[in-house]
Structures are given as structure tokens and as C-alpha cells.
Amino acid sequence: VVLTDSGGNAAVQVLGTHYAVSGVGNADGGGVTMVTPPAAGESVTIRRVMTKLQTEDIRNQGELYAQDHETALDRLTMMVLELSEKIDRQITAPVSDSSPSLTLPTAARRADKALIFDGVGDAAVAAFGSAAALDAGTGTGDVPTNAAFGSAAALDVGTGPGDVPTNAAFGSAAALDVGTGPDDVPTNADLAFISENTTISVASSGGDFTTLKDASDSIKDKRLAPDVTVTVSLAPEVFTETTSIVISHPDGAQILITGPTPSSTAITGQQGVSGSAGAYSCVLNVSNASIFETGRYCLIGEATGSSGEGHAVYNGCWEVTDVDAANSRITITNTDRNSSFSGGNVNGGTIKALNAVIDFSTAATHGFTFGNYGYLWIRNMALVSTSTSKDCFHINTAGTQHLDADLNVGVNGWMHALSIRGNTARCAGLAVSNTLSHGLTVWGGGRVDAPSLIATGCGHNGAFITGGSFLQANHCCVAGNADFGAYVSWGSTFYSWHGVLVHNPTTGLALTGNATGWIHGESARISDNGSNGVYVNRGSALFLKFGRVENNGAYGVSCVHNSTADVSFAIFSDNTYSDISASTHGYVYASQATYTTTSPAVNTEGNEGAYIDTGS
Numbered sequence: 001v002v003l004t005d006s007g008g009n010a011a012v013q014v015l016g017t018h019y020a021v022s023g024v025g026n027a028d029g030g031g032v033t034m035v036t037p038p039a040a041g042e043s044v045t046i047r048r049v050m051t052k053l054q055t056e057d058i059r060n061q062g063e064l065y066a067q068d069h070e071t072a073l074d075r076l077t078m079m080v081l082e083l084s085e086k087i088d089r090q091i092t093a094p095v096s097d098s099s100p101s102l103t104l105p106t107a108a109r110r111a112d113k114a115l116i117f118d119g120v121g122d123a124a125v126a127a128f129g130s131a132a133a134l135d136a137g138t139g140t141g142d143v144p145t146n147a148a149f150g151s152a153a154a155l156d157v158g159t160g161p162g163d164v165p166t167n168a169a170f171g172s173a174a175a176l177d178v179g180t181g182p183d184d185v186p187t188n189a190d191l192a193f194i195s196e197n198t199t200i201s202v203a204s205s206g207g208d209f210t211t212l213k214d215a216s217d218s219i220k221d222k223r224l225a226p227d228v229t230v231t232v233s234l235a236p237e238v239f240t241e242t243t244s245i246v247i248s249h250p251d252g253a254q255i256l257i258t259g260p261t262p263s264s265t266a267i268t269g270q271q272g273v274s275g276s277a278g279a280y281s282c283v284l285n286v287s288n289a290s291i292f293e294t295g296r297y298c299l300i301g302e303a304t305g306s307s308g309e310g311h312a313v314y315n316g317c318w319e320v321t322d323v324d325a326a327n328s329r330i331t332i333t334n335t336d337r338n339s340s341f342s343g344g345n346v347n348g349g350t351i352k353a354l355n356a357v358i359d360f361s362t363a364a365t366h367g368f369t370f371g372n373y374g375y376l377w378i379r380n381m382a383l384v385s386t387s388t389s390k391d392c393f394h395i396n397t398a399g400t401q402h403l404d405a406d407l408n409v410g411v412n413g414w415m416h417a418l419s420i421r422g423n424t425a426r427c428a429g430l431a432v433s434n435t436l437s438h439g440l441t442v443w444g445g446g447r448v449d450a451p452s453l454i455a456t457g458c459g460h461n462g463a464f465i466t467g468g469s470f471l472q473a474n475h476c477c478v479a480g481n482a483d484f485g486a487y488v489s490w491g492s493t494f495y496s497w498h499g500v501l502v503h504n505p506t507t508g509l510a511l512t513g514n515a516t517g518w519i520h521g522e523s524a525r526i527s528d529n530g531s532n533g534v535y536v537n538r539g540s541a542l543f544l545k546f547g548r549v550e551n552n553g554a555y556g557v558s559c560v561h562n563s564t565a566d567v568s569f570a571i572f573s574d575n576t577y578s579d580i581s582a583s584t585h586g587y588v589y590a591s592q593a594t595y596t597t598t599s600p601a602v603n604t605e606g607n608e609g610a611y612i613d614t615g616s
Contacts (some may be wrong), residue, residue: 001031006047006253008039008226040428040451048082050366052077097121108299134577187436195225203235212257212358214246224251230576234259234354234381238295240599242363248371253402259356259381261409263291267303267314267349273341278482280341281321282314286351289325293358296320297354297382298332299410300432301454301477305345308551309502309527313480316433316456317354317382317410335434335457336480342503342528354410360385366394367414370423374401382410388436393427395446403427403530411435417455420446433457442471442492456480462504465515472496479503485529488515488540498523505530508552511540511563520545527551533575536563536586544570552576556595559586559610567593580611591615 001013013019023030032046056072071122093100101122104110113125184381190605201207202215209215215232224230236259249255260434271283292298298320313336322331334601336342341384360367367383367390368376374397392414397403403418403425403581411417412549414475417432418425421444431454432439439455440463442448447469453476455462462478463486465471472485474497478485485501488494498521499506508529511517518527523545526533536542542557542565549556549572555573558567565588572579579595582588590602590612600606602614 002045002047002435003034003038004045005039005075006044006070007229010045014183037400040426041404047085050079051080052079087434092609121447151327162406165536192222194219194222194228194230197231197335199231199233201233201235202239204239207235211239211241211243213243214521216245216257219255222252224542228254232257234356235359236260238359240329240368241358241360241361243367244363244365244367246369247376247401247584248373249375250373252375253373253376253377257376257378257381259354259379259408261380262299262352262354263288264350264352265289265291267300267346267351268328269347270344273334273344275341275349277337277339278335278459280336281331282334282341282343283331284346284351286328289323289328289330291331291353292351293321293355294320294323294324297410297412298330298359299352299354299382299408300349301352301431301452303346305343307345309479309500309525310342310344311346312348312477312500312502313338313456314346315431315454315477315479317412317431317454318433319384319412320353333434337457337459337482337502338480338530339505342480344505350480352408354380354382354408355381356381358383360390360392361387361413363387363390366390367392368394369402370395370397370403374398374423375404376402377404377406378409379405379407380409382412384411385413387414389415391416391419391441393418393420395423395425397423400542401425403430405430411442415442418448419443421513422446424448426450428452430454435459438462439478440464440471442469443467451475451515453477455485458482458496461485461487462501463494464486465494466490468492470495473499476500478508482506484508486510486517487512488517489513491515494518496524497521500525501529501533502526503528507532507535509534509542510537511535511542512537514538514539515540516543517541518543522546524548525550526556529553532558534558534565536565537561539563542566546570548573549579550574554597555579555581557581557588558583559588560584561586563587565589569593572596580612581607582612583607586610586611589615 001019002010003013004010018035020033025602038044056456105125108177111170116124116126117466118124167426200207200215219516240296265286265288268285271285275281275284291339294389297317300315301426303311303314318332319333340356362605376507392411393403401423402426407427412434415436417439419436419441425445426449429452431458435458437459438461442465450473453473458481460482461484466489468491470493476496476499481504483506485504485508486494487510493516495518507515527550531554533549534554536559538561540563544567546569552575556572556579557565558581560583562585568591570593578597580588580598598612602612605611
């Protein structure tokens with residue numbers, strides 16, 4: 001078992017210390033359980049490693065059982081597969097080479113030497129920097145014997161697409177693979193290799209660049225050594241971007257775009273609120289108002305309240321419109337879409353100052369678009385726009401994209417914060433507020449993992465998942481969105497462990513058209529939504545375990561039109577019409593659920609062939 005971190009560093013794990021194995025010898029297979037679950041971005045590789053022994057003892061005139069024979073053959077096959085996997089990783093000579101000699105010289109001969117190939121292509125060694133360590137000869141692709149190590153002459157000289165002009169400086173783009181393909185290097189690149197950790201500063205004055213776009217473009221043609229990180233560091237300012245930033249660097253996982261680590265303080269209560277649905281102005285009492293600046297943004301991720309779940313609408317990314325440091329107060333916008341502001345019960349939580357802001361309002365394009373590689377690692381900033389037709393993160397390119405908004409990233413405004421079609425992405429810790437339409441749109445077979453997602457105050461749905469797509473949002477907070485907290489349709493799936501979908505004016509979670517919803521965990525909450533807590537429609541399926549469904553304006557769970565719902569162990573209370581409702585051939589399994597009212601009565605068919613089954 002090998003654990004590989006996000007930087008590509010691999011470490012062999014020790015049985016009994018790092019992992020345990022179960023089901024050994026089981027024909028149906030077994031499992032490997034890590035003692036410490038892998039962190040985000042880490043991967044686990046499991047390989048078969050067998051003792052290379054022949055364990056069968058077959059005697060003359062003795063019994064020979066078919067099972068023993070098959071076991072021995074299976075063991076041999078597994079050894080062959082193990083060795084084949086290792087061989088596939090080796091550097092080999094082409095089959096057209098009649099008798100290649102690739103055996104390395106002895107350790108004493110090859111110590112402190114360069115590995116070369118001699119005149120017939122066999123492995124040999126030579127002193128570093130010597131002409132012999134280069135390709136000596138007089139042919140078109142050869143190097144003169146007097147070439148200095150690292151000179152253009154020591155490179156592959158020629159006119160083909162992979163050749164190097166004779167005046168190429170060592171390490172220049174010309175010395176690399178020149179071409180127009182996704183892995184090629186443009187001919188106008190200066191230095192195409194970064195071999196040490198590098199910081200690029202972005203500031204209105206005194207920085208390396210004045211915009212993130214320019215900073216990104218400065219490294220787009222450069223490759224990074226495996227253990228190197230390039231940090232693009234934004235000053236605590238408002239930056240204006242006028243065009244899209246294309247994310248397509250092949251080493252994007254090693255490029256961090258970050259603002260300064262935000263200062264934080266405690267919320268102590270709400271001083272007052274004014275405005276109307278979608279445009280509230282909230283005055284918050286905080287322990288230290290001096291960390292905030294007017295015109296910048298704040299991030300709230302874990303607001304607390306005296307009762308109920310209304311404080312959840314405060315979670316999100318909000319503009320700071322006034323700072324009263326003397327009285328420890330700040331004023332922020334909040335686009336809770338309820339006709340009466342929901343968050344009056346807030347009395348605690350942490351609020352952070354996002355003083356690095358990138359404003360795309362004047363851009364006629366999406367904020368970030370993703371190319372073939374598409375790995376964006378970003379943290380500690382607010383990404384804002386007043387655009388009504390563009391997305392902050394727009395992923396519509398074939399391949400696997402990766403959005404790692406792993407720490408203190410807020411999105412405010414835009415059409416959608418994230419729109420992804422037919423691709424796979426991960427966005428951890430993203431806070432989305434005040435979008436014109438949906439917070440996240442996942443469609444056309446897209447798959448998104450969004451742990452700790454916040455989607456609040458959006459103009460339509462917090463999340464919209466359709467067309468055979470999948471969104472996993474563990475520990476999410478989806479609140480105060482104009483229509484549905486999450487709308488899932490046409491064979492799509494929404495999965496959340498300990499998710500909170502509350503105070504959405506219509507419904508917390510809507511499933512329709514063979515959709516599937518999974519809500520698990522004791523701290524899961526679906527409450528105070530204007531209509532249903534969960535609406536399950538047209539052949540869809542709900543799996544709701546252990547969570548609480550309370551104070552919704554119509555039904556806690558409504559299951560209709562040949563849909564099914566498993567609400568085992570869930571707790572229902574104070575839903576206006578009934579806690580659990582089924583109609584038109586809907587089926588609800590409510591074993592060990594806690595509820596007061598149902599329609600129809602449990603274990604009785606009604607409402608046009610519907611049934612609520614308590615399992616007793």
C-alpha cells in the first residue's frame with residue numbers, strides 16, 4: 001500500500017501501523033482500511049505482492065484434487081500479473097533492436113558518471129561535462145566532440161519538429177519540445193523551466209505584476225520541477241480583471257494563487273437589519289471591526305444562533321459596506337431571499353476579512369475557464385462580479401478538471417459561481433452568495449465533490465444538478481436561496497453527509513425525473529423551508545437517515561408519482577400539513593422514524609395508491 005500526497009510524494013505504508021487488511025482468502029475479495037483516512041488530494045495505491053514460492057506438494061500415485069490444481073495455477077497467474085505490472089513500468093528497447101546491451105556498468109565504474117549510449121546504442125558511462133557524455137559525431141543530429149556541456153552544440157541539432165536550432169541556450173524553450181500541441185513549448189518562451197520554489201507578487205505598485213492575468217501568463221509556458229511550488233501572492237487590494245483567466249497549465253497542481261491569510265474575529269450579535277428580500281443591509285456586532293475595510297468582503301462559515309437555523313443565512317461571502325471600529329460594528333449586504341430576514345437569531349460564530357478581492361465586473365467573459373489540464377489551486381480571496389450572464393468558474397472542456405478552492409474562497413455575484421458540464425471537478429470550502437441564477441450548476445454528466453460548500457442568497461437554486469450529473473456536498477450549508485436549496489433532476493444524484501438545507505423560500509431539496517438524493521448524519525437539517533423539506537417526484541428516490549426535518553411550510557417529506565423515500569431514523573416535527581406525505585403511488589419507508597402526522601395513515605394505502613410503511 002502506497003500513499004501519495006497532492007505533491008506526488010509517495011510513501012510505502014506499513015501493515016498494522018498505517019493500514020489493516022480484511023477478507024484475505026475470501027473468494028469475494030477483501031478490503032484495506034487506512035488507520036488515518038487520506039486527506040484531500042491524497043491517493044492510495046494497492047498492489048499485490050506475493051511470496052514467490054511453489055507451495056503445492058504433489059506425490060506420485062497421490063490424490064490430485066481439481067481445486068488444489070486450480071489454486072496452484074491461480075497463484076502462478078497472480079505472480080505473472082504482479083511481475084507484468086512491474087515490467088510495464090520499465091524502460092525497454094524497441095523489439096526492432098536485435099541484441100541491445102542495456103546492462104549498467106558496475107557501481108564502481110558508474111559512480112559520479114553520466115549514463116550515455118555509445119556508438120552502437122549500448123549503455124555506457126562518461127564523466128559529467130565531458131564531450132564523451134554528449135553525442136559526438138559529424139552527422140546532422142550529432143554534437144562536435146569539443147562541445148561544452150550545456151552548450152547548444154550539446155543538444156540535438158536539426159530542423160525537425162523535435163530538433164533544436166544551433167543557437168539555442170541551454171534550458172530555453174528551443175532546447176525543449178517545440179510545437180503547438182498541449183505538451184509542446186512555444187518557440188518564443190524565454191526560460192521554460194522553474195527549478196526552485198518561486199513567489200510572484202501581484203500589487204498595484206511594487207509587485208511583479210499588477211493583475212492576476214499578467215502573473216498567470218508569465219508562467220504559462222514554463223514547466224515546474226516535481227517538488228517545486230510557484231505561489232502567486234495577491235496584495236490586500238481590489239484588483240480589476242478585464243478578461244478571462246485560462247487555467248490549463250500542465251503543472252497547475254503546483255501553482256497556488258492566494259491572497260493574504262485573512263484576519264478573523266467573533267460575531268457577538270446582530271445590531272439591526274433593513275431592506276427587503278434579496279437586498280438586506282445587516283449591522284453586525286463584532287469583537288474587532290478594525291480588520292475590515294469598506295468595499296472589501298467578509299466570509300462567514302459557521303454562524304451560530306440562539307434557536308432554530310435562521311442564522312445559517314449569514315454564512316457566505318458578503319460585501320462590507322461600512323466599518324464602525326469605535327463601536328465594534330460592521331455593515332454588510334445579505335441577499336437572503338426570504339420576505340422577512342431569517343438571520344435575526346445570530347449570536348456567534350467567526351467572521352473573516354477577505355481583503356484581497358478580484359473584480360471581474362468589467363470583463364465580458366467568464367472569470368476562470370479551464371483548458372486541457374485545468375487544475376486551479378486558490379485560497380484567501382473574494383471573486384466578485386456584477387455580470388448577469390457569466391460564470392466565475394466555467395468548465396466545459398473535455399477531461400478531468402480540478403478546482404481546489406481549499407481555504408477562504410468566497411464568490412459573490414455572477415450568473416453562476418460554478419458551471420460544469422460533462423467533467424469532473426473538486427471544489428473544497430467554496431462559499432457562494434448572491435448569484436443571479438444558481439450557485440452551482442452541474443449538468444450533462446458532470447461530477448463535483450464540494451465538501452463544506454456554502455450556497456446562500458442565490459437568485460434561483462443553491463445547486464442545480466441535471467442530466468445524469470452528480471454533486472457530493474458533505475457538511476454543506478444551503479440557505480436563503482430564492483427557489484430550491486438543491487434541485488436535482490433527470491437521473492442526477494445529490495449526496496450530503498451532515499448537510500444543512502434551511503430557510504429556502506420554496507423547498508430544501510427537490511428530486512424529480514428519476515433523481516436520487518442522499519442526506520445522512522445526525523446533524524443533517526432540512527428545516528424552515530417555505531414549502532416542503534424534501535419533494536420527491538416522478539420516479540425519484542430519497543435516502544434520508546438520522547437527520548431532522550422540522551418547521552417546513554408544507555410537508556416534511558412529500559413523495560409522489562411512483563417515487564420512493566427511505567426516512568429510517570429521521571426525526572420530523574412541526575411541519576405544517578404533515579411530517580410525511582405520500583400520494584399517486586408514492587412509497588415511504590419510515591422504520592424507526594420519529595413523526596407526529598402522516599398522510600395517508602401509516603401502513604394503510606391511500607392518496608391514490610400511496611403507502612407509508614413503518615416496517616411493523
